[in-house]
Amino acid sequence: MSSPTASTPVEKVDGFSRKSVRKTKQKRAQSSSQYKIQGKAVDLNPLPLLKDVSSTEKAALFQRKLQQCCVVFDFMDSLGDLKMKEYKRSTLNELVDFVAVGRGILTEPNYPEVVKMVSFNIFRTLPPSESSEFDPEEDEPSLEASWPHLQLVYEFFIRFLESQEFQPSIAKKYVDQKFILQLLELFNSEDPRERDYLKTVLHRIYGKFLGLRAFIRKQINNIFLQFVYETEHFNGVAELLEILGSIINGFALPLKAEHKQFLVKVLIPLHTVRTLSLFHAQLAYCIVQFLEKDPALTESVIRGLLKFWPKTCSQKEVMFLGELEEILDVIEPTQFVKIQDPLFKQISRCVSSPHFQVAERALYYWNNEYIMSLIEENSAVILPIMFPSLYRISKEHWNPAIVALVYNVLKAFMEMNSPLFDELTATYKSDRQKEKKKEKEREELWKKLRALEIKKGVRKGMQS
Amino acid sequence: MLKTSDRRKDAFVIYRTGVWGKSREMIGIDTQGASSEILALVNQLNVQLEQEPKYQPRINGLKVIETPHENGIRMTVQLRELEVKDLLSLSQFFGFSTDAFVLATSLLDRFLGLMKVQPKHLCCVGLCCFYLAVKATEEEHSIPLASDLIRISQCRFTVSDMMRMENIILEKLHWKVKGPTVLNFLRLYHKLILNCSSSERDKMLNLERLESQLKACNCRFIFSKTKGSILALSVLALEVQTQKLHELTETIESLRQHSKINDHDLLHWRARVAECLAEYSSSRCSRPSHKKLKWIVSRRTSRQLQSYHHITPLPTIPEASTCTEREP
Numbered sequence: 185m186s187s188p189t190a191s192t193p194v195e196k197v198d199g200f201s202r203k204s205v206r207k208t209k210q211k212r213a214q215s216s217s218q219y220k221i222q223g224k225a226v227d228l229n230p231l232p233l234l235k236d237v238s239s240t241e242k243a244a245l246f247q248r249k250l251q252q253c254c255v256v257f258d259f260m261d262s263l264g265d266l267k268m269k270e271y272k273r274s275t276l277n278e279l280v281d282f283v284a285v286g287r288g289i290l291t292e293p294n295y296p297e298v299v300k301m302v303s304f305n306i307f308r309t310l311p312p313s314e315s316s317e318f319d320p321e322e323d324e325p326s327l328e329a330s331w332p333h334l335q336l337v338y339e340f341f342i343r344f345l346e347s348q349e350f351q352p353s354i355a356k357k358y359v360d361q362k363f364i365l366q367l368l369e370l371f372n373s374e375d376p377r378e379r380d381y382l383k384t385v386l387h388r389i390y391g392k393f394l395g396l397r398a399f400i401r402k403q404i405n406n407i408f409l410q411f412v413y414e415t416e417h418f419n420g421v422a423e424l425l426e427i428l429g430s431i432i433n434g435f436a437l438p439l440k441a442e443h444k445q446f447l448v449k450v451l452i453p454l455h456t457v458r459t460l461s462l463f464h465a466q467l468a469y470c471i472v473q474f475l476e477k478d479p480a481l482t483e484s485v486i487r488g489l490l491k492f493w494p495k496t497c498s499q500k501e502v503m504f505l506g507e508l509e510e511i512l513d514v515i516e517p518t519q520f521v522k523i524q525d526p527l528f529k530q531i532s533r534c535v536s537s538p539h540f541q542v543a544e545r546a547l548y549y550w551n552n553e554y555i556m557s558l559i560e561e562n563s564a565v566i567l568p569i570m571f572p573s574l575y576r577i578s579k580e581h582w583n584p585a586i587v588a589l590v591y592n593v594l595k596a597f598m599e600m601n602s603p604l605f606d607e608l609t610a611t612y613k614s615d616r617q618k619e620k621k622k623e624k625e626r627e628e629l630w631k632k633l634r635a636l637e638i639k640k641g642v643r644k645g646m647q648s
Numbered sequence: 649m650l651k652t653s654d655r656r657k658d659a660f661v662i663y664r665t666g667v668w669g670k671s672r673e674m675i676g677i678d679t680q681g682a683s684s685e686i687l688a689l690v691n692q693l694n695v696q697l698e699q700e701p702k703y704q705p706r707i708n709g710l711k712v713i714e715t716p717h718e719n720g721i722r723m724t725v726q727l728r729e730l731e732v733k734d735l736l737s738l739s740q741f742f743g744f745s746t747d748a749f750v751l752a753t754s755l756l757d758r759f760l761g762l763m764k765v766q767p768k769h770l771c772c773v774g775l776c777c778f779y780l781a782v783k784a785t786e787e788e789h790s791i792p793l794a795s796d797l798i799r800i801s802q803c804r805f806t807v808s809d810m811m812r813m814e815n816i817i818l819e820k821l822h823w824k825v826k827g828p829t830v831l832n833f834l835r836l837y838h839k840l841i842l843n844c845s846s847s848e849r850d851k852m853l854n855l856e857r858l859e860s861q862l863k864a865c866n867c868r869f870i871f872s873k874t875k876g877s878i879l880a881l882s883v884l885a886l887e888v889q890t891q892k893l894h895e896l897t898e899t900i901e902s903l904r905q906h907s908k909i910n911d912h913d914l915l916h917w918r919a920r921v922a923e924c925l926a927e928y929s930s931s932r933c934s935r936p937s938h939k940k941l942k943w944i945v946s947r948r949t950s951r952q953l954q955s956y957h958h959i960t961p962l963p964t965i966p967e968a969s970t971c972t973e974r975e976p
Contacts, residue, residue: 383962384962387962387963387965390965391965394968397968426961426962427962429961429962430961430962430963430964430965431965431967433961433964433965434964434965434966434967435967436966436967469961502949502952506952506953540946541946541948541949544945544946544949545949545952548943548945548949548953551943578741579743584799585944585945585946587800588799588800588802588944589943589944589945591737591741591800592942592943594737594740594741595737595741598736598737598740599733599737602864602928603860603928603929605740606860606863609740610856610860
């Protein structure tokens, strides 16, 4: 069932097509891959409430309710089975409340039932995207239609995992690698609410199931690598990165080689993806956490960022500058000295960018106290790198706000290291004069050549 | 046939023996040995020395600034020095010549010597002096708009305020704006030395370097209380001493005598210049300045700046140090 898309002709604004004009604003689309074979009506016998039975019977009743909830309904058919859908919903609700407070219901036989119920409900092939050119930045996501049930299932599972009576040693027989694989696939859901729950679920599983940790990390690696190098399409990158953030935060020192590899081979290349804006905050957080754990990684991280520095996408450049500032906020002075040269060469280019947001963001670094103190200590190296572009744009930039910011920066430099500043000004001026002289000479040469041409032409004309 | 170098030397010997007589004009000099260029320079020097006192700040007026508690207002030496530093930054930012800056400082000092200025007006006074100096020394096309000056220097007054202040300043200074400044003297002395010395070592007296040194001195208040000619000669004398150009000491001495500068004074101010320059080269950052610079960014960028702190991270999962994390 595809939703209607009003096809307005693609407008060209300044020669670039406006993607967002293509679709008219429509109500949030819903889709689901759960469907029902026609004809067979669902009929569930209503069971008594858990609170009404004696404590000895609670465990068995619990199990039966779980089994009932294994039946899946078709929500795309908005009129069918309404009574039964409501029954399931209230049962699920009851289970959610019960699993957190109930005592003695998490018996060993109930574990496989819980996992089975959850699996039946959540594990499904995700419906294909509404439009083949779904742009996660621009378009509204299509939501899961069976969310009224699905949400309760997730809620239930989380409380189950967090329950005081929960025992990973029993659960690990049922929450196994196959379960994890299917769970990870669900992160590609377009529905952000689902992904949020999945994030919590996986976070708790990672916390409790030590035996699955290495597997989970490996699978997440695979997902990311496929995302970066093959498909550039996966909706759950931000959520996975959030989980990774909490994992990285808990790394033991010294860092294992596996983790360092992950940083260099997976996290840094993630910066190259076109849709970076969707998960950049989480990615930057992960990077900074890594560097706080092991500052010796700073050099390779910054070199990696500089290698992948965006050349044509200004929005990304601004993001990179933001991330870089966060890294510099926690950098150690010894590490700073190692990368200051290539770093400030890049900043110097950013500062002279004709895109005012990039220039503005780069200039704003000088408002950061800690970065200023680092620059001060190394002004003899940094000032010569920054000076030419700063001085040039103070004269040439089109944006007056940028020029005003450049004044702030130059003034700071002047006060930092006046003798060096004077020297650089003098060198710059003499260089400019030399350039002008060269240009003049070149022009003279061309004039002479032209004169020669004319002479030759005249001579030829006279001969023929 | 006298060689050029010999002729120069002879010419200078004539100056030393004071053939001019009591008046400062070069009447009756034996011009055969002296080049016309040197004559012109000396003439110029005499004119400037004569005019100098009219463009000096009133020393008594300046002394009042040094004792702030007694003068009833809160203008201090430090405020003046900071203001001059701001003007220096502006001058370097806009790429103006040293003339503009030096003239601006001179105007400012002269005004401060005549009028009691409230600290809150110092910014306006300073900027007006600067603008007057720029208009007097720079070419038409390099002169920025007054509104641009105000915007860049982040001052809080309007263009009409500035115009009014300009009138006040010009009135008080009797419309005498362009006079011989310490920079003029420095250049003149420098040219004279180059012309009169015969050795090749005069190339070591780099004018650009001297001008930067002069700029550094200009920022210090003590030098406002002495004559420009004395300061210029002191800077040169110090450079000659530092670069060990001993053959030029004679020339310096002659110039000193000609400019009627006391030997004791020259030594004194040369020492002050040395102190000032030592501090200038060694100075680490002199932040925070009295005026914290405003960082105005566009709305989009300020939104970006705030967006990074909205993630509430998930609870940390500590890594187990045992081998239980291996794949089964």
